[in-house]
Amino acid sequence: NAGVTQTPKFQVLKTGQSMTLQCAQDMNHEYMSWYRQDPGMGLRLIHYSVGAGITDQGEVPNGYNVSRSTTEDFPLRLLSAAPSQTSVYFCASSTANGGAFFGQGTRLTVV
Amino acid sequence: DAKTTQPPSMDCAEGRAANLPCNHSTISGNEYVYWYRQIHSQGPQYIIHGLKNNETNEMASLIITEDRKSSTLILPHATLRDTAVYYCIVRVFTGGGKLIFGQGTELSVKP
Numbered sequence: 001n002a003g004v005t006q007t008p009k010f011q012v013l014k015t016g017q018s019m020t021l022q023c024a025q026d027m028n029h030e031y032m033s034w035y036r037q038d039p040g041m042g043l044r045l046i047h048y049s050v051g052a053g054i055t056d057q058g059e060v061p062n063g064y065n066v067s068r069s070t071t072e073d074f075p076l077r078l079l080s081a082a083p084s085q086t087s088v089y090f091c092a093s094s095t096a097n098g099g100a101f102f103g104q105g106t107r108l109t110v111v
Numbered sequence: 112d113a114k115t116t117q118p119p120s121m122d123c124a125e126g127r128a129a130n131l132p133c134n135h136s137t138i139s140g141n142e143y144v145y146w147y148r149q150i151h152s153q154g155p156q157y158i159i160h161g162l163k164n165n166e167t168n169e170m171a172s173l174i175i176t177e178d179r180k181s182s183t184l185i186l187p188h189a190t191l192r193d194t195a196v197y198y199c200i201v202r203v204f205t206g207g208g209k210l211i212f213g214q215g216t217e218l219s220v221k222p
Contacts, residue, residue, distance in 0.1 A: 033210070035210075035212075037152075042196075042215055043212040088152060092154075092155075097143075098157075100210060101157065105153070
């Protein structure tokens with residue numbers, strides 16, 4: 001049981017480039033979500049999903065797209081990277097009422 | 112989801128109980144209190160949750176006041192490895208992955 005797996009662990013992008021952060025879970029959880037954490041701050045919710053085919057926006061959705069075609073995967077797409085998107089990104093999964101399990105994060109730098 | 116207020120930092124001596132308070136005076140009847148912690152820059156770790164009864168698991172105890180406007184997370188015998196930022200989050204029970212993080216309490220356990 002791997003839990004929540006995020007890839008890559010580190011990434012450097014140039015301004016304007018696009019990329020996809022991968023998130024996969026093997027616990028058959030309905031709920032998945034993406035957060036970003038800027039230095040010295042708490043986590044902020046970007047997008048979340050309550051099941052395959054269903055997604056919704058969180059607190060800071062601008063500049064990010066998501067889709068949920070399977071229960072296991074919830075990729076986060078940066079359409080045109082900006083320096084303001086330099087952050088650590090965490091993916092999480094959970095059941096409807098249980099505690100959430102988080103991945104180890106993707107550290108993204110946009111130059 | 113209700114807002115929470117936590118002290119920004121606390122110290123605790125190793126081996127002693129750490130009592131972390133959280134104020135959630137606007138909590139609704141269908142909202143639960145969840146606690147997470149984040150060690151260094153790792154992904155957050157779920158600790159415990161509850162509605163109105165006190166809860167205990169292998170990691171901690173959660174004490175919720177009768178009016179549910181505040182709660183306390185208790186680490187009964189704090190160790191150096193408990194040094195982390197602790198987050199108190201209030202959300203509806205079926206809120207799944209939609210977690211709204213505040214600033215949390217930075218707990219330092221000292222030898």
